[in-house]
Amino acid sequence: MPVRIRRSFRAPGSLAAFLFLAPFLAFYGAFLVVPLLLGAWMSLHRWELLGDLRAYCGSGNYLRMLRDPLFRSSLVHSAQFTLMAVPTITAVALxxxxxxxxPHRLYAxxxxIFFASGAxxxxxVTLIWLMVLNPSRGLFARFMAALGFAPVDLLADPRLAMPALVVTTLWWGIGFPMVLFLAGLQxxxxxxxxxxxxxxxxxWTTFRRITLPSLRRTILLVLVVEVIxxxxxxxxxLLMTRGGPANRTRVLVQYIYETSFRDWQVGYAASMSMLLLLVMSVASFVQLRLSRPGD
Incomplete structure (x- = not known):
């Protein structure tokens, strides 16, 4: 008799669950799945933004990426920024x-305060840091002058522009990983x-033998989220350097944006976006693989 009761309510329960999920599935499909499929289809075409060109080229856009020096350099710059920013943000957040x-109110x-910058x-954020890094009257210039050094235009120096962007990102995004580590510590x-x-x-022994092993999954989560x-x-x-100086900070997403909305080559931009999606998927897969129970 109990088995019949469960079977009789299985279908209505499934229908109710589907009705509750339907609004989310509708928005998810309309704003994520459909654009993803459209982007994959566009990446196989020579597709202009405002023109009528819709020529199928198969893997032509992907082969073009292999020969494009701007694509390779922007990919390298994105990797450089990630390698500089992710360990720094993770270590400072921890x-x-x-x-x-x-538990003291001061620490609360x-x-x-640290979390507020992320809002x-x-x-x-870029306006604040453009004023801070202003070489003539910014806070950093005044600090250098107080130490007896000449002011330095960090954003105009090919060697220092990328670290300056990393510091800006650290100040802006430190709150979220800090909260994740706080949750793990508690x-x-x-x-x-x-x-x-x-x-x-x-x-040091307590930190190395107790804290770090207990935070292994949290550290992995923070690393993967920050890589993405x-x-x-x-x-x-875009707002601080526009890819300069000398294209030393031009990153992949900026190149995708310029290719699509400046050069109108939407198909080629879509193919680069598919590569970016592949990188994000690999990072997510690594996180899921390493965080499996029992690992």
């Missing part, structure tokens, strides 16, 4: 989380730290 993981206020738009049983104190373990975010860097570069 350090701040360790410092802020205290500091956590809010700003990229336009506001899940560690306090008994482990009490046992370490009884064994007279040093702070930083490899798509665009706003800071």
């Amino acid at each position: 350090f701040l989380a360790l410092v802020m993981n205290r 206020a500091l956590r809010s 700003l738009s990229v336009t506001a 899940q560690i049983p306090r008994e482990l730290y009490e046992a370490a104190k009884l064994d007279h373990a040093s702070p 975010l930083q490899f798509q860097v665009f706003g800071q570069v």
Whole structure:
């Protein structure tokens, strides 16, 4: 008799679940799945933004990427930015989380301050840092003058422009990974730290033997999320350096944007977007693979 009751309510339950999911599935399909499929189809064509050209070229756009020096350089610059930004953001976020993981009201206020910068738009962040890095009257120039050094235009120096963008991104995006580390720290049983104190373990030993192993999955999550975010860097570069100086900070997303909306070559831009999607998918797969239970 109980089996018949479960079977009789299975179909209505499935229908109710589908009705609840239908609004999300509709928006997901309309704004994610359909544009993704359209982008994949466009990547196989010579497709102009405002013209009538819709010529099928198969893998032509993908072969063109292999011969395009601007594409290769922008891909390298995106990788350079990611390699510089992700370890820095992860290490600083972990350090701040360790410092802020205290119940005092002062630390609660500091956590809010560090997290608040992430609520700003990229336009506001770049305006702030353009003023800070102004070589004539910015805060950094005044600091250099106080130390007796000549002011340096960081954004105009091919060697220093990329680190300046990394610092800007660090200031802007440090709040989210810090909160993830705080959540991970608060899940560690306090008994482990009490046992370490009884064994007279040093702070470094406690951090290396208890904190880091307990945060392994959180560190992995932060690394993967930051790789996905930083490899798509665009706003800071466009507003602060426009890819300069000497194209040393021109990143992949900026090149995709310029190819599509400046040169009107939407098909070629779509093929580069598909490559970017592949990179993001690989990063997500690595995160899922390494975070499996039992690993």
